[in-house]
Amino acid sequence: MLVSDQILDFYQSLSPPALLPKEVVTLNPYQTVEGWESTVQFYQKYYADYQTRRMLFGINPGRFGGGVTGVPFTDPIRLEEVCGISNPFQKREELSAKFIYEIIAAFGGVQAFYSQFYISGMSPLGYVRDGKNLNYYDLPDWESIFETDMVSWIKKQLQFSIDTSVAYSIGQGQNLKFLKQLNDKHGFFKKIVPVPHPRWVMQYRLKRKQEFIDEYLIKLG
Template identity: 40%
Template sequence: MINFADKAIAYYNSLAAPTNLPPDIGVMNPYQEPVVQHLVSEFYSRFFHDNRPRIFVLGINPGRFGAGVTGISFTTPQNLRRYCGIDNNLPDTPELSSRFIYQVVEAFGGATAFYGRFFLTSLFPLALTKSGKNYNFYDDRMTTEALWPAITETVRTQINFGYDRRVAVCLGRKNETYLRRLNDQQHFFDRIVTLDHPRYILQYKTKVVPVYLEHYISTLYDCLE
């Protein structure tokens, strides 16, 4: 029987970059690299080799130092090794979002416990860049509208991996605007709860990170009820 892992692996390793973006917007597609294809297969086979529905936790689009390198949402090479037990020879990369997310993963009980209930993903699955820096799909209207069909298809395809439609967790207050727009159009989820984006927390709220961490954990547990 085809399970969550099988569907996710096939999806990610077949991703192609869009060709309709404004000329100054770049796209990183690590899934073309054999080493990333191997890591994606190992990650999903380890943590998603079943048909249990997951609660979706949706970011914006990957950063160039997280999934833009490893192919695993919010996961740098070093966190893939340290917290997921998946060895790799990719160089360590700086990524604030990944650092906070794996504090959440550890506080929840570790990777096996966390990924057994949640699926980390993004509205658009590939990292975007502009002038060599991270770029968000909503940073300009032309990019948003160019990617909207792909965003819709991303979520539509991924919920077929196996999802708990009762609730989705949105990462980022501005991201919420677009997830709610999508959900109003497609009715994928019964409700949406929103948390401040991990990058925002570590960039602007470092003195109160424990407060945000506690709020994340309590929100995730509430979603399971």
């Protein structure tokens, strides 16, 4: 089975954690016509093969990026202008997508990058509360809400011909801590390597951006 077909089957199977608070809205682009169409086009273009890839874990998709397009760290602008997939979404920029695609360009472009890496999130679904993006770990009792689902999501994605010698945490705070915690318990990967979160770089360390792009390139090899 092609990696693209496995990924698409996985995204179609997603549902939010049963214990998610009622005031939290789930972003599931795979349940919208437009989101599913862009997702299918992307994965059939870049993942229709049997290649082994290394995996990067973000936090969870945002409402201007993967939470709309269905492609992690990819806003409608990069999806169309860089990935070559036209889409009907409002062409609004997401800072994290801007940074990730600068890394992808420095790595050699989308074909080179996506042939070697698969990006997901600790939660592949996004969350909004009061109209604002919500990180999964900002909820009270988030571990009890998410742990069972996250373990299941990781196990399913490891079937996508994933190289388990290393995984990368996009973010060096709580996301890294929880991925390491789950990895210590379940032994998914031999090691976890942290890389800076794109939004942190773009908001707080913009003058040092090239330094962090170089860090990504070194760690990704």
